[in-house]
Amino acid sequence: MSTPSDSRFTSQNQSTQERISSTTVGLVKLSDFRKRRAEVLEQQEREAHDAASSGAGTPAAATPDRSLTGTPDPNASDASTAARKKAKKRKAASTKLSFGDDDEADGDGGGEDTEGGKSDAASDRWNGHKGKSKFKANASVSVVPRAVTKSALRREAAEREVLRREFLARQEAVKSTDIAIPFTFFDGSNIPGGLVRVKKGDFIWIFLDKSRKVGADLGVGEKANAQREWARVGVDDLMLVRGNIIIPHHYEFLFFIMNKTRGPNNTLLFDYSNEAPPPKDVSDAAVDPLSTAASRAAKALQEMTSLEGASDDPTFTKVVDRRWYERNKHIYPASVWQEFDPEKDYEKEVRRDQGGNTFFYS
Structure with a gap:
């Protein structure tokens, strides 16, 4: 016990x-x-x-x-x-x-706290390292980007709108500028046609319609009723051939003028200025009510002859009846005519006839 x-x-x-x-x-x-x-x-x-x-x-x-x-x-x-x-x-x-x-x-300081102590020490070392290695700005960059603010965006938008309106105003001024196009009627030979006054913003079919009226007034043709024939012919039955290029009806003159489009032999199809002319003095354009019809016609003719393009070679612009072209397109010079293609580079083109033979002359 x-x-x-x-x-x-x-x-x-x-x-x-x-x-x-x-x-x-x-x-x-x-x-x-x-x-x-x-x-x-x-x-x-x-x-x-x-x-x-x-x-x-x-x-x-x-x-x-x-x-x-x-x-x-x-x-x-x-x-x-x-x-x-x-x-x-x-x-x-x-x-x-x-x-x-x-x-x-x-x-x-027990053994069970060893891992926690290590992790805390590692965390302290990492935090200290982060505090020392801060990112610094790149001093080698010389251009500092400008801060984009709402006021800056509105100002840029206003400037773009002003430039857009100025461009449209200049384009409208160019489109409303009158030019003169001398031409000939062609049916195998050149028949003088005179001058047609159009605007740079007009379509090709407007020129053809005015040339048709000129042909009716002049009575161009071999038949006795040539004036009636030209009065009955439609715009779709006429063709405009500029050099050797057939210009389609739906194009504007402004398209060729602004783009400075060139045809064969590096020739401008429509050699007109793409800038608006200076404004005219409206006092000089006043119509005298006491002037006669003959004096007004003479003044209009004088004004037309002073227009840009009035002195060009009339044979460079041909007005052709499409029916005649269909009958004679295999005969020179109609055999070398070709319809205008905006994707084609006519400056580097090697001219050939319908048989594939190369032309060695312009």
Whole structure:
């Protein structure tokens, strides 16, 4: 039977790990475990101090604690082993749970905080590195981009609108400019036709319609009723041949003038200015009501002859009856006529007849 003194010595010889295991069974939080462990260590230190001061229990106090020295205890029970396993499981669970506040507050430097301490130190080093390596502006860039604001966008839009209106105004001025086109009627030979006054913005069919009226007034043709023949002919039955190029009806003169379109032999198809003329003085254009019809006609003719293009070669512009062309298109010069193609480069073209023979003359 054990004596009270034996139970006292047995309690004093109980290892630290066993005390911790017995007092922390059932705990879930890591903070509670650490608190209990600190209390057990503090209680054990007090007991050792009391035993040393009273002179009793010296052998037990001199005996080193196997849990602190790491020496395996042969008398350790299965309960202590199970307690250590539970402690390891709780430690593994604590690594998965978030005890960030407790880890920062804990300062005992235990083994379970080693990884956290390493990660904190690495984080501090990384933050310090980021603070030192700040991005700097490229000093080699000499042109600094201008900040685009709403007012700047509105100002640029207003400037573009002003330029657009100026361009349209100049284009309208060019389109409304009068020009004179001397021409001939062609039916195998050149028959003088006179002058036709058109605007640069007119279509080709407008010129052909005016030339038809000129032919009716002049009575061009071999028949006695040539005037009636020209009066009955339609615009679709007429063709405009400029040099050796047949100009389709739907084109505007402005298209060739603005683009400076060239035909064979590097010749401009319509050699007119693409700039608007200076404004005229309206006082000089006033009509005298006392002038006669003959004087007004003479003045109109004088004005037409002063127009741009009035002095051009009339044989360069031919008005041809399409029916005559269909009957004679295999005979020179109609055999070398070709319809205008905007995609074709006539400057580099090698001229050939319908048989494929190359022309060695212009």
